[in-house]
Amino acid sequence: MQVKICHLYPEVLNLYGDRGNILCMRRRLEWRGIECTVDSLRIGDRKPLSDYDLFFVGGGQDFEQEVLLEDLRAGNGEEIKAAIADGRTFLCICGGYQMMGHYYETHEGVRCDFLGAIDLHTIGGEKRLIDNYAFRLSEESGAGTVVGFENHSGRTYLGSGVDPLGKVLRGNGNNGEDGTEGVHYKNVFGTYSHGPVLPKNPGLCDWILRSALERKYGTAQLAPLDDGFETAAHESVLQKVMNGEI
Amino acid sequence: MSKPFILQTILAAAVCKTVRRALRLRGSGGTALPGKAAMTVCKDILAVTSRGMEIIVVTGTNGKTTTCRMLEHALTSSGRECLSNKSGANLLSGVTAEITCNTDWLGRPKTHYAVIECDEGALKQVVPLIRPKVIVVTNLFRDQLDRYGEVMHTLDAIRTGIAKVPESILCLNADCSLTASLADDVPNKVVFYGMNTPVGDQKDVEISDAKYCIRCGREYRYHYHTYAHLGSFYCPNCGYKRQDPSVAVNRILGITTEGSKIEMQLDGKIHPVRVGLPAVYNLYNAAAAICAYRVFGLPEEEILGSIADVRSSFGRMENFTLGDVRIQMILVKNPAGCNQALEYVSGIGSDYNVVLCLNDRTADGHDISWIWDADFEKITQDPHARSILVSGDRAEDMQLRLKYAGAEESRITLEKDNARLLQIMKESTLPVFILPNYTSMLALRKVLSEATGGEAFWKG
Known part of the structure; x- marks a missing residue:
């Protein structure tokens, strides 16, 4: 078995240790004897995304966003939408997650059109929502807890019928109002969680990997791993967050 | 006036x-x-x-x-x-x-x-x-x-x-x-x-x-x-x-x-x-x-x-001698500085032990995700890096980072107590490099100074 990962725009979408997610997915596949390749799509690159099983989109600085949007409009945006419709797996963090929605409207009211691949949109807020937080995944994934670090001024609102990735336990999540965090649409997993999110949340990582394997091979059995270090890191942060210590 | x-x-x-x-x-x-x-x-x-x-x-x-x-x-x-x-x-x-x-x-x-x-x-x-x-x-x-x-x-x-x-x-x-x-x-x-x-x-x-x-x-x-x-x-x-x-x-x-x-x-x-x-x-x-x-x-x-x-300032390439053990402390706070420190340590060319300390207090920043942007692989893949100690409020995160950087779990020791950490360093037969972030540096430097007769930080 093999999973081909494509890191979208690593040169601009690379904030807050998010590349650790790729490392985590790669290792957890390799430890199970599943081959993993990691490729990247950079601004200006043109290649068929149907070659890949799993896409990673990280968060970025506002300053570099315009360069990126131009490239999406020039064709890669349509490729990404087709890959989503095709059931390919995406992990989208923060800015990468917002980018899947219809638009971002700044606090001053300037609207910036995004991909519109998922029915959601984001409104810029005055205050940045920053700190460690925790949420609980949906029932279908086994309702595990996820800990991470959120740092965003955008408030994301999901369209009706679009499922969140989880429910906020502590912190703000999508908008600090409705208790939702992230999005789960087809095989797209969107979240505000930096950290990077996957290493400390091996259950979420495996759920994402399974979705890519199931699409490709029809079935996916992931052998259990020794997650001692992962669990220790997860538990130590979860405890601090739930106790309000950080 | x-x-x-x-x-x-x-x-x-x-x-x-x-x-x-x-x-x-x-x-x-x-x-x-x-x-x-x-x-x-x-x-x-x-x-x-x-x-x-x-x-x-x-x-x-x-x-x-x-x-x-x-x-x-x-x-x-x-x-x-x-x-x-x-x-x-x-x-x-x-x-x-x-x-x-x-x-x-x-x-x-x-x-x-x-x-x-x-x-x-x-x-x-x-x-x-x-x-x-x-x-x-x-x-x-x-x-x-x-x-x-x-x-x-x-x-x-x-x-x-x-x-x-x-x-x-x-x-x-x-x-x-x-x-x-x-x-x-x-x-x-x-x-x-x-x-x-x-x-x-x-x-x-x-x-x-x-x-x-x-x-x-x-x-x-x-x-x-x-x-x-x-x-x-x-x-x-x-x-x-x-x-x-x-x-x-x-x-x-x-x-x-x-x-x-x-x-x-x-x-x-x-x-x-x-x-x-x-x-x-x-x-x-x-x-x-x-x-x-x-x-x-x-x-x-x-x-x-x-x-x-020029003498180093506290925690920045600062040298201590603990018993017979030579210790160099290098403050690291972000990926760029950390990579430079890792590059330096892994370029020494002889055996050493290394201590990585990570806190997440206000002066450090609550977000410790930057450790995933720093190339700890430089240490985990350096055969001269013999044992790796992790410490600090977020020691578990550092430990996990090292696992994904390719370190065998047996090479890593987690010790959050500074007194015990000091004891482990004292028993080292190799030079020790300590890479702490800000508040963990202050805490460690205090115990090290006390143990080696150094000065309080505000006296420099």
């Missing part, structure tokens, strides 16, 4: 000194509280207590403290008294405390010169009050992002600060495209420093804090790299490029754990220089300090000589 104002100044200075004395009697460093107390008596007390002083301010992400140390050492070893906020308290309250405690009873400064380290975010509050003669900006990297947002916000904050003191001369790092861009937007006189020589393997850095031209958005190209996004950059589209520095490291002749030998170029003239601190980033600090010293108006020979025996 009007009478009520004089009385207010006298009172504020007295409050500042009294609070500091009280804190120190209790064994506390008391670096910010005295300043806060003085400011409640007189809001802009700093403007009064710094009046008439000649001041160099150093700001930027990495290298502030060491650059200050180099400047201070040059001043004092040439017989000039100089005030400096050595404790690392570099926000408005800390700078206020440092300067206000150093006054006579009327609140007049006791020393003529000061070298002040200033936090990037606090620059706009501090410099309008102390009106420095020279401002050094060392570099800009991602750092403590949960406090500042993004690098561009930090740059904006620095620009705002500089704009308030148009008479200050700027010393800017020519090799940092972000820092160097400050020259365009401000009326200040600018002098550049940098490195005229490539360093390292010249591979493109995977994570760059400045990949795209700050002016036009096109990807930069480089004649050569030094580290991270630093080097001889140019934009093929709009022409924005590195300016030739008037103070530059021209050639590196050798780097050991004791220091470096280099050729320094000053306005075209070459000088052989020994820098008493190892690692490449200290060469940038040396160039920054020499540049600032010259534009400050003092003889360059003084600093060119004194920089050979």
